[in-house]
Amino acid sequence: MTFDKLNIIEPVLKALKEKEYSVPTPIQQEAIPVALEKQDLLGLAQTGTGKTAAFAIPIIQHLYNEARQEKKKNKEIKALVLTPTRELAIQIEESFRDYAKYTSLRHCVIFGGVKQKAQTDELRKGVDILIATPGRLLDLVAQGFVSLDAIRYFVLDEADRMLDMGFIHDIKRILPKLPVKRQTLFFSATMPPAISSLSRSILKNPRRVEVTPVSSIVETIEQYLYYVEKQEKKDLLIKLLAEKEEASSVLVFSRTKHGADKIARILCKAGIGSEAIHGNKSQNARQKALSNFKSHKTRVLIATDIAARGIDVNQLETVINYDLPDVPETYVHRIGRTGRAGNSGKAYTFCSQDERPMLKDIQKLTGRVLRPLNAGIGEMSGL
Structure with a gap:
């Protein structure tokens, strides 16, 4: 199977071809069609399986199509990707930049450990997609720089690592701030009881996609x-x-x-x-x-x-x-x-x-x- 067979819009396909991506990974093959149908998704996939594209491509496609239908430019944040570390947040933002290259969608990454001014300056310009770590997101929400009222698409990435790093309480503070009506994509490499319970509380009739269990190692x-x-x-x-x-x-x-x-x-x-x-x-x-x-x-x-x-x-x-x-x-x-x-x-x-x-x-x-x-x-x- 190739990306051309996944009903992906031409601007994204063009960006994928430029990156020399032609064949989707198993998690992409399974998750992209589900996400494009705007269904909630529970994805079990370890790091390195290509799951960033599995959620980034559908979000870009949804927002691109919606922007063409909306009469005026909407500067509200419509998609939120929550991830545990600064490095992951930056990596995910780079992926969105690559895949959304031939669209007019704006994206921004926020994380702690650095001064916030550069990040708040970007937010003031208007952002469609926000990639964030939990602590900095809560800080900027409290300061009024970020509103989550218009979120249509929510991704919780590396949920098990969130638990390991003690972010579960931050996540529980963020969830009530999101609109009830939204699509949620939930990804974790493992499914301990606490993560399983969390997934049940935030997903609605999700499709489960499981690729490459955590105990398996790539044969190469x-x-x-x-x-x-x-x-x-x-x-x-x-x-x-x-x-x-x-x-x-x-x-x-x-x-x-x-x-x-x-x-x-x-x-x-x-x-x-x-x-x-x-x-x-x-x-x-x-x-x-x-x-x-x-x-x-x-x-x-x-x-x-x-x-x-x-x-x-x-x-x-x-x-x-x-x-x-x-x-x-x-x-x-x-x-x-x-x-x-x-x-x-x-x-x-x-x-x-x-x-x-x-x-x-x-x-x-x-x-x-x-x-x-x-x-x-x-x-x-x-x-």
């Missing part, structure tokens, strides 16, 4: 395991990066913010260009690091899980789990940063003795047993 990702003691991980990382010089983009995962900074310092000292990205960094520093990584100015990016949720890099070759995650589903999200859109990818996992239980949980979830490789550094147990 090659997975490798090293048993290595904690103090030797840094030496293994340097050796691995030296051996894999063909990998121009490498994403390294650290469990903590302090650990991410420490890894970056170790690599820079070893002459390997790297930067860290996490919640304690300023928004400008995070965006600069991400921009440098995307443009290949920086070869290695070290990230914590929350910061990495919004990282979307075309043809990312390699992911390295320097630390194993506490939650096994997080492993799937991490290595899902690579092997996208049919491309191949490699994922390396460093496992110390105290992380063996975490590895066992990951293997149970994914149904795969990772076979260790010989790292060839020092005397490391388990090799």
Whole structure:
């Protein structure tokens, strides 16, 4: 199937062709027709499956068609996309910019951690589509810069991550401010009880679309395991990066913010260009690091899980789990940063003795047993 078969309007098809997108992903194939029918939708899809286009394209199409029917320009916000992190919000806004390129629709992104003036200036000009993080949205609503009275389309993205980050109370404050009559598109990678309850409270007769369950891993990702003691991980990382010089983009995962900074310092000292990205960094520093990584100015990016949720890099070759995650589903999200859109990818996992239980949980979830490789550094147990 191609996008041409999904009853998408010509301005959006033109933008998709310009981006060289021709074949929709499974979530796009399933979700776009439902959303175009203005039905509520419950989408179960992990990061990297193409779900941003699955909700962005129908919203653009609806608003484009409605704008042509309305006699005068309506400057009220008509679509709201709520997402948990600044990085994701920026990434989603970039997608709307790409897909709405040949329409006159206006869009804006708002998030905390930066001064609000640039954002409020954009809002004053009139916005059709607003992409927001919960905290900044509530701030600007309280200050009178944002009205949600005219919302026709509402997207709650990464609902499970919203829960993890403690935004569930903010969401419950936002929901009563939305019109009762609206289309709601609800996306989550997992469906814990709290998220299932939330979905039931805000969706009306939704169609459920489930693609790529969280335990599954894209077949094009090659997975490798090293048993290595904690103090030797840094030496293994340097050796691995030296051996894999063909990998121009490498994403390294650290469990903590302090650990991410420490890894970056170790690599820079070893002459390997790297930067860290996490919640304690300023928004400008995070965006600069991400921009440098995307443009290949920086070869290695070290990230914590929350910061990495919004990282979307075309043809990312390699992911390295320097630390194993506490939650096994997080492993799937991490290595899902690579092997996208049919491309191949490699994922390396460093496992110390105290992380063996975490590895066992990951293997149970994914149904795969990772076979260790010989790292060839020092005397490391388990090799």
